Amino acid sequence: MTLLKTAVDTSSPDYQGNRDAMLAKLDELSDEHAKALAGGGEKYVDRHHARGKLLARERIELLLDPDTAFLELSPLAAWGSDFAVGASIITGIGVVEGVECLIVANDPTVKGGSSNPWTMRKGARANDIARQNRLPVISLVESGGADLPTQKEIFIPGGRAFRDLTQLSADGIPTIAIVFGNSTAGGAYIPGMSDHVVMIKEQSKVFLAGPPLVKMATGEDADDESLGGAEMHSRTSGLADYFAADEHDALRIGRRIVARLNWRKEGPAPSAEVTAPAYDDDDLLGVVPGDLKVPFDPREVIARVVDGSDFDEFKALYGSSLVTGWAQVHGYPVGILANARGVLFSEEAQKATQFIQLANRSSTPLLFLHNTTGYMVGAEYEQAGIIKHGAMMINAVSNSKVPHISVLMGASYGAGHYGMCGRAFDPRFLFAWPSAKSAVMGGAQLAGVLSIVARASAAAKGNPYDEEGDAAIRKIVEDQIEAESLPAVLSGRLYDDGIIDPRDTRTVLGLCLSAIASGPVEGADGFGVFRM
Incomplete structure (x- = not known):
């Protein structure tokens, strides 16, 4: 065995300073991660629970095998934008019935789970990971559709979500949709393009147009159930493959679907014996x-x-x-x-x-x-x-x-x-x-390069150089680059x-x-x- 030696002295002032700096950064990031975990905030979480519904993260926890890890992906998506941290969607890799799956869950406590431009990007990244690594995809759907004020940024690229689902299926990668609430307009195609669909009695609503839009477009009076309820899709349209009694039953059915996939890994198996690192x-x-x-x-x-x-x-x-x-x-x-x-x-x-x-x-x-x-x-x-x-x-x-x-x-x-x-x-x-x-490049280097170019330009024109202004500009540029990095x-x-x-x-x-x-x-x- 070629054991690496260590020279780390955990008692040294340098090490302690580095450690303190890292812990401070982790504390700052913990506050930002907490925003994603909080969803839409206490008011909307309480309202969701009052309707007898599970939160998106609770659904994921019940879907996964007990005591297994969930590798969450892109939890800080949309950070620094006008949208909620996390982009109203949760994505990650978890084990269901012994099978590693890519899980995508709308967070209905954030604007009803509506999709904004960052939701699209985060979902697209998750689909890339599923395709590259041959991971079955499970969508936990409850979304009010597109965030309409930003439709110009959503509509065109949003079609990729449909293309991804159909291409995953064509590649032999299973796609499963469990519908917990609204899946309307373009969102109706998520179950429509998935291989397996589970809907919940008196809770799932899947239609291209809800009652108000149908009334406006055709003059027809229709209710939610006749347009897109779980029972209608199970008995009449055939869109639903499984009819669940409640959310827990839907998650149970979802796990059974994965168990029946007969899924096998195609890559190398790990060594039978794994030794932990020699150092902490x-x-x-x-x-x-x-x-x-x-x-x-x-x-x-x-x-x-x-x-x-x-x-x-x-x-x-x-x-x-x-x-x-x-x-x-x-x-x-x-x-x-x-x-x-x-x-x-x-x-x-x-x-x-x-x-x-x-x-x-x-x-x-x-x-x-x-x-x-x-x-x-x-x-x-x-x-x-x-x-x-x-x-x-x-x-x-x-x-x-x-x-x-x-x-x-x-x-x-x-x-x-x-x-x-x-x-x-x-x-x-x-x-x-x-x-x-x-x-x-580093902020100081970039600011320095701009300063050299400006100084040369002034010299070429025979103009005096403003040293005080140069220092101020360098400080602004350096701070900007550091912040953006x-x-x-x-x-x-x-x-x-x-x-x-x-x-x-x-x-x-x-x-x-x-x-x-x-x-x-x-x-x-x-x-x-x-x-x-």
Whole structure:
């Protein structure tokens, strides 16, 4: 066993300072997560309960197998926007009758579960995860349809939800809809396009147009039940496949549907024996410095995440700013690429390219641990070929076919974000620590570049340069970039799948790798042209 050693001194002032800074960030994020958990607030939660209905999260809990985890996705969606944190929908991966499923639940306490632009984006991301990882989809439906004041942002892209359901079905991925209340207008197509549909007596309402709109359009007088009640759809239209007595019965039926799917994983099974890391995951709170300009050794993270802290490092003496090697997480094999000192040089890019090729040859999933300021700049490095070597690494990441998982621990700037498989490169999952920041470059660097350009422009025109104004502008720009780089901002825009407590990293990775194994894991047969 190649056991990683640790140099973390949990009693040192630096460690304690780092830990305090991380805990403060976690406290701030806890307040934001609480907003998503609160739904529409106490008033609407109480009103929902008074109607004898379960909350969306209560429905999920009853649907899942007892004492199993629920990996919630994009919980801070819409953060910083005019809409409720969470985007009036809950998405995540959970185990139902032993089968990992992608679960989507409308939150009817938030504007009746109506869909806003962020709801569309969050739902689309969930469907991507289901398709990429071959996960059955269970929709817990109760929605008033589109948030009409924002229809111009919803109507056109909203059709993707229908396309996704039909394509999932065509790909052999089961889709199940359990209707708990309204599913009207465009929302009526959610059950209409699902493989299996459960409706609840005197509670489910599925119609293209409710009584008022029917009256306006046709002059016909009709009630909810005759238009779209559960009994009508069970006896007359045939839209409902199962008629449930109440919500608990509907969830029971939903579980039985999954049990009868005869679903089997197509990916590799984990090792029978799994050894916990040799070091305490609590140590991860103090590993990342509060100042991201200060480097840290990612091996300290790897040692607290991988099985038995056992890591076979690849090219340990070459390209030392990037750590690469092989390990297992919860019994699943992984290849790891982790930034060590921020900057990526030509050696690191070439090392990463070879390593990614080897991972594809052995069909081994890749884990990218980000803390990079990007590829090195300067005349010496340009002449040495940093562009073509960086492009080589990005080519390898782009055309790699094995599943990728990315975790942003610290900085993730510039093209380094791309080379380390950022969001645009479709990792199966991407999570961030509260310490993470991501942007074109750091705030001070970006403000400095703008200052240099402005100074040169003034000199070219023969004008005096306003030093005081320059300092003020630099401060404004730096503050703006720092604010826009924070993980809550990026998570709110769905640029990650959630911000996680560093101590939960191993658990989250294990859940992701298990979900990935629902589908086949295969490497690429070939890559694009590598410029040598």
